[in-house]
């Protein structure tokens with residue numbers, strides 16, 4: 001799918017992501033992951049701000065929230081105002097984003113690596129942009145560790161991608177493990193489809 005069509009697709013999904021935010025979808029995982037998010041934070045592909053209810057406000061200095069969908073950003077902005085989250089917003093493709101090294105204390109990416117053209121490149125950028133004392137927090141999905149489910153995901157990939165704009169057949173842990181990040185801790189859920197990862201800058 002070309003970029004313009006992908007953006008249109010995510011624009012259309014923004015109301016659904018807003019409903020999910022209000023329903024605290026995946027709340028226990030988001031809460032567990034984000035309780036240590038602190039300082040100057042990059043939220044990559046923020047969507048409608050689904051993580052905003054779970055930040056510990058007293059630990060947050062500022063969130064730089066990036067997404068290429070203007071409709072998602074509009075909803076995330078409204079959420080930050082409603083919840084009193086100090087955030088600034090940037091409409092950009094993650095692939096085109098550039099920050100100086102050591103810019104952020106925490107980098108957060110939830111359900112986002114599935115849609116980038118090159119998720120490994122983005123993870124390695126996280127590695128550069130994160131301060132050495134900082135952390136990278138991921139909640140990402142991918143190919144199941146159950147072979148039957150993985151088979152079904154591979155077969156359904158073209159339909160699922162056309163419908164959602166996300167790839168469901170990526171071996172997400174392999175991608176994360178092959179990045180420059182140093183993984184500190186991992187939890188797997190939903191037959192190995194869903195991963196919570198706590199990482200720090202490596203190399």
Ligand SMILES: C[S@@+](CC[C@H](N)C(=O)[O-])C[C@H]1O[C@@H](n2cnc3c(N)ncnc32)[C@H](O)[C@@H]1O
Nearest residue numbers: 010045046047050067068069093094110111115
């Ligand atoms: C599945 S949603 C996840 C949103 C949010 N992180 C969450 O946890 O609910 C994926 C988000 O990534 C954004 N996105 C996808 N590809 C992107 C890219 N290349 N650059 C910037 N944002 C992108 C979409 O607009 C969408 O908001």
